[in-house]
Amino acid sequence: MPALDHARAASAAPAARLILLGASNLTRGISTVVDVAQQLFGAPLELHVALGHGRSYGGSSRALARTLPGINDCGLWAATSDVDCDIPTAALVTDIGNDLFYGAEAATILSWIESCISKLSARRARIAISMLPLMNLDRVSRRQFYFVRTIFFPGARIDYDTFNRRARQLDAQLRALCSAQQLLLIEPRAAWYGIDPIHFRARAWSTVWQAMLAPLVAERHLPQASQQAFLSQKTAGLRQWLYLRSRAPHERGLLGFTQRRAQPAGRLPSGTTIALY
Secondary structure, rough: OHHHHHHHHHHOOOOOEEEEOOOOHHHHOHHHHHHHHHHHHOOOOOOOOEEOOOOOOOOEEEOOOOEEOHHHHOOHHHHHOOOOOOEEEEEEEEEHHHHHOOOOOOHHHHHHHHHHHHHHHHHHHEEEEEEOHHHHHHHHOHHHHHHHHHHHHHOOOHHHHHHHHHHHHHOOOOOHHHHHHOOEEEEEOOHHHHOOOEEOOOHHHHHHHHHHHHHHHHHHHOOOHHHHHHOOOOOHHHHHHHHHHHOOOOOOEEEEEEEOOOOEEEEOOOOOOOOOO
16 A cells, blocks of 8 residues: 555544453454454454453453453453544444353343443443353363363363353353344354364354444444445455454553553554553
């Protein structure tokens, strides 16, 4: 892109503000998520993303030497609290099952999700919630469950039966929440998963994120000219993935020290900004 086009993209008003709440699936596929979002909503976008391997909605979570605050209490909410913002806003809530591994009751997890939904509603966001992949519970043996728990959540102690019971309770409660508040409900599909029952297979990422984000596109969100212009561009591939994965979040603990970084952490040639929390 010529330098003049870069300058124009950087100064253009955002086509939409997109708030994404999730954990490892969102982290692994973040470059694809950004590409799909720009294809659907247009560019540039203002992206606010709470993610991270093992991320909890309600409490701090740790992966190796890194800790992150709970999504419900992270800096994203202060950064998007400008109530007079007139940018069309959409939000996706996904990767909800982690807190089951941490031993949280279904009602407790639901209260954290309800708090996030309340905040998103205050930001006049069009909201979609991704359901738990319950179809995978039916094909995962006890041995496989404990293997997944040990590999991805080494400190977890929840047993197979309790996990299954709470997962089904949480799924039912999330469905009731979506019905009561008229939220968009995204059903996971078996084809999105391979041997790993909790992470999307990489070759399905484009399909997955299209299915997750497309329902959020309302007519008021979609500037057709911008969308069609972006659809003609090629994705940035590995370079963009490495760039996005190397960005630091607003706050994290690393080796016992607290790190803070100004946001947005990234800006793409299209003018899209990415703030991480």
